Amino acid sequence: MFTISQLFIYPVKSLGGIAVDALHITDRGARYDRRWMLVDPFGGFLTIRQHPEMNRLHTVIEGDQLIIFDAAAPSDRVSTPLHPAPSSTMQVQVWDDTVTAWTCDPAVSGWLSNKLGQPVLLVFMPDESHRYVDTDYAPPGAITSFSDGYPLLIIGQSSLDDLNSRLDRSMDIRRFRPNIVFTGGAPFAEDDFASISIAGIPILGVKRCARCVVTTIDPDTGEAGPEPLRTLSTYRRTGNKVDFGMNLVASGTGILRIGDDIRLSVAVSGDA
Numbered sequence: 508m509f510t511i512s513q514l515f516i517y518p519v520k521s522l523g524g525i526a527v528d529a530l531h532i533t534d535r536g537a538r539y540d541r542r543w544m545l546v547d548p549f550g551g552f553l554t555i556r557q558h559p560e561m562n563r564l565h566t567v568i569e570g571d572q573l574i575i576f577d578a579a580a581p582s583d584r585v586s587t588p589l590h591p592a593p594s595s596t597m598q599v600q601v602w603d604d605t606v607t608a609w610t611c612d613p614a615v616s617g618w619l620s621n622k623l624g625q626p627v628l629l630v631f632m633p634d635e636s637h638r639y640v641d642t643d644y645a646p647p648g649a650i651t652s653f654s655d656g657y658p659l660l661i662i663g664q665s666s667l668d669d670l671n672s673r674l675d676r677s678m679d680i681r682r683f684r685p686n687i688v689f690t691g692g693a694p695f696a697e698d699d700f701a702s703i704s705i706a707g708i709p710i711l712g713v714k715r716c717a718r719c720v721v722t723t724i725d726p727d728t729g730e731a732g733p734e735p736l737r738t739l740s741t742y743r744r745t746g747n748k749v750d751f752g753m754n755l756v757a758s759g760t761g762i763l764r765i766g767d768d769i770r771l772s773v774a775v776s777g778d779a
Contacts, residue, residue, distance in 0.1 A: 509696070509769035511705070512664055513680065513688035518573050519543040519629070520653045521554040523565030523726070530686060530763040532708055535638075535650045536658030537686055539589065543573070544608070544653040545619060545627045550599040552653070553627060556720055560623060562729040575615070577622060578727075585618045587611050591631050599630055601653055606636045640756060644713040649756045657754035660716055661687040661697050666751065669694035673738050681726040682735070683718070685752060689769055695743075697753040702772035709758040709772075717748035 517524040520541045531538035545553040545561070555561045567574045568589065576584035594609045608630035610616075616628045632638070632652050640649040640657060651658045662685040671677040680688055687705075689697075700712035718739065724731045739749045 509663075509689045509691040509771070511687060511763060511765050511767045511769065512690045513685075514763065514765060515681075515684070515686055515688075516540040517684060518566050518568070519545065519564075519575065520552065521545070521558075521561050521721075522575065523562070523578065524681065524684060525566055525568065528765055532659075532757050532760050532763060534760065535652050536654065536757070539568070539573070540658075540686065541653040542632050543587070543611070544599065544601070544630055544632075545623075546597075546599050546608075546630055548626050548628065550597055552599065552601050553623075554721070555724055558623065559724050559729045559731060562724055562726060564619070564622060575619070585615045587615050587629065587631075593633070597628075597630065601638065602655070604638050606632065606638050608636065609633055640713075644754075645756045646711070646758075657713060657716075657756065659687065659710070659755035659757065660685045660752050661689065661700065661712075661755055662752040663692060663694065663697050664688055664690045665692055665694045665696065670735055670739065670751075673742075674734060676734075678722075678735050679726060682722045682724070683752060684721070687755075687763065698750075700753050700755075700769075700771065703755075704770040704772055705763050706761050706767050707759075708761045708763070711756045711758060712753045713756050714754045715745070715750040716752035716754050717745075718751050722751070 514527050514530050515524045516537050516539055518539050563578045565578045571589050572586040573589050574584050574586050596607050598605050599608045611629040620626050637650050640651050703710050743750050
């Protein structure tokens with residue numbers, strides 16, 4: 508039996524996420540998940556890979572507003588509407604994809620620029636912008652937001668427990684930025700989630716998640732170290748990639764809640 512134990516969204520790419528009781532699944536993943544992103548004046552995206560100071564900026568939803576605040580001074584904050592009105596557009600780059608985004612309030616971008624010590628713009632992906640998922644793995648027509656590549660990520664608590672049993676200091680699940688965490692099953696059971704169903708929503712496991720240096724950055728302090736990649740590379744390496752978690756694409760819409768069972772439709776062995 509697999510049961511959802513934690514759920515998360517990350518409204519602004521690379522900023523702090525939000526633990527939630529329910530995920531509203533849309534055509535491009537969880538509602539509000541990575542619909543905003545920070546870009547430089549030329550539209551190039553920023554992440555904590557190159558800018559670990561972004562790690563201290565957290566998010567929370569209050570009413571109809573997305574709040575961005577400095578974790579070191581929570582009263583130092585700005586807000587932007589969860590459902591922004593159309594505004595000026597710009598072309599922004601996310602890895603190899605170029606998409607049209609709306610620019611957000613210049614005052615919010617100014618606050619973020621001051622916090623990060625460089626000019627940045629906060630942008631929003633409107634419903635009219637479609638960023639397609641790699642069809643080498645996902646069904647044709649599947650879309651995502653400003654995620655690295657896939658709409659949803661699932662990790663088993665047993666997988667984290669297995670990793671932590673090998674480390675000198677335990678890691679928090681937040682390092683891995685999953686949307687769905689579940690209990691039950693053996694470590695890395697999610698590797699074989701080719702087709703699952705949660706709350707009646709069909710969901711495909713399309714590719715194991717190759718991990719990067721983001722996992723080595725402490726979500727509370729912003730400090731980086733060699734773990735967990737050093738340890739994961741000893742037993743979770745596939746070629747030149749280190750895998751941890753499964754990328755998902757939903758084939759329907761609905762609501763996932765903590766306590767929901769995950770029903771396994773098809774299991775396969777080997778890399779996804």
